Amino acid sequence: MRNERVKSAATAASGASISRRAKGNNMRIPVLLYHSMNISGNDYPSNDHVALHSDLRYVTARGYRILPLHQIVAAWLESPQRLEGERIVALTCDDGPDFDFRDLEHPTAGRQRSFLNILRDFCAEFPSAQPGLFMTSFVIAAPVARTILDRACMVGKGWMNDDWWTTAVDSGLMGIANHSWDHNHEALRDGKYPDLRRGTFASIDTRELADHQIAKAGELLRRLAPNPDTSLFAYPFGRANRFLRRTYFPAHAERLGIVAAFTDAAQPLTPRADRWAMPRFTCGRDWRSEEGLKVILDDCQRRPHVWMGLEFGAAR
Numbered sequence: 001m002r003n004e005r006v007k008s009a010a011t012a013a014s015g016a017s018i019s020r021r022a023k024g025n026n027m028r029i030p031v032l033l034y035h036s037m038n039i040s041g042n043d044y045p046s047n048d049h050v051a052l053h054s055d056l057r058y059v060t061a062r063g064y065r066i067l068p069l070h071q072i073v074a075a076w077l078e079s080p081q082r083l084e085g086e087r088i089v090a091l092t093c094d095d096g097p098d099f100d101f102r103d104l105e106h107p108t109a110g111r112q113r114s115f116l117n118i119l120r121d122f123c124a125e126f127p128s129a130q131p132g133l134f135m136t137s138f139v140i141a142a143p144v145a146r147t148i149l150d151r152a153c154m155v156g157k158g159w160m161n162d163d164w165w166t167t168a169v170d171s172g173l174m175g176i177a178n179h180s181w182d183h184n185h186e187a188l189r190d191g192k193y194p195d196l197r198r199g200t201f202a203s204i205d206t207r208e209l210a211d212h213q214i215a216k217a218g219e220l221l222r223r224l225a226p227n228p229d230t231s232l233f234a235y236p237f238g239r240a241n242r243f244l245r246r247t248y249f250p251a252h253a254e255r256l257g258i259v260a261a262f263t264d265a266a267q268p269l270t271p272r273a274d275r276w277a278m279p280r281f282t283c284g285r286d287w288r289s290e291e292g293l294k295v296i297l298d299d300c301q302r303r304p305h306v307w308m309g310l311e312f313g314a315a316r
């Protein structure tokens with residue numbers, strides 16, 4: 001039943017590019033965020049791999065096209081009207097553990113299909129259903145930080161590597177994007193900034209600290225895994241701060257090669273979004289089932305009705 005829905009929706013779906021659309025300003029694009037480390041069981045609410053496998057089929061059955069986030073951002077920057085009336089969704093994942101790329105044996109939940117292999121499986125099962133299928137992986141850049149976090153936040157099996165970044169990019173299904181130098185994670189101690197408040201990105205409030213976290217990460221990513229997604233940044237811990245959003249990014253975007261920054265605010269991307277605080281929905285927090293994702297997609301289909309100059313929200 002589900003497969004029939006996916007196939008029929010796929011035939012209705014158009015190509016992978018963003019077309020030029022009529023004028024309008026009510027685009028609402030859901031950018032979805034997954035964490036491949038979110039594994040406590042093997043059902044939808046307890047495992048983001050299970051959720052991603054299901055969601056690929058559900059969004060396709062709903063007639064949504066999955067497109068690379070950098071393409072959506074480029075179109076949005078040119079003119080949000082280009083995205084008007086499109087059923088588009090973007091997929092992202094954060095922190096860059098090896099679970100993004102390779103199948104691994106989880107200590108309690110058993111073997112897990114990687115995010116990239118879940119995308120490959122979908123392509124094999126439905127070859128023409130999503131020509132733009134893509135996931136943006138926001139990774140932590142610093143090798144030393146990844147080694148420490150692998151021990152502190154995972155099970156110390158060496159599952160925070162960068163050896164897969166170029167293969168992931170070469171697959172054409174995954175991009176590697178900037179999630180900072182070391183996440184300013186509380187498990188880390190940096191001799192250079194011993195008094196820096198960790199466990200938040202709110203304390204990254206000077207140019208020097210921002211360059212350490214963002215510019216330095218960008219340089220490494222462009223060297224190790226050059227790809228269009230290095231132009232995208234996702235705030236560790238999900239929140240923008242005023243300095244980065246209002247001062248640092250606007251002033252230094254060109255030098256940094258960054259064109260947009262993402263939070264985890266649970267909102268769709270709209271024409272009025274702030275390019276330095278673009279929202280994302282988080283799997284496990286903002287939806288925990290197909291029904292939960294339906295609520296998000298239904299809301300993104302909502303169109304304001306304009307009558308006599310007054311605007312009403314109306315379900316459609």
Ligand SMILES: [Zn+2]
Nearest residue numbers: 094095236237
């Ligand atoms: Zn993170």
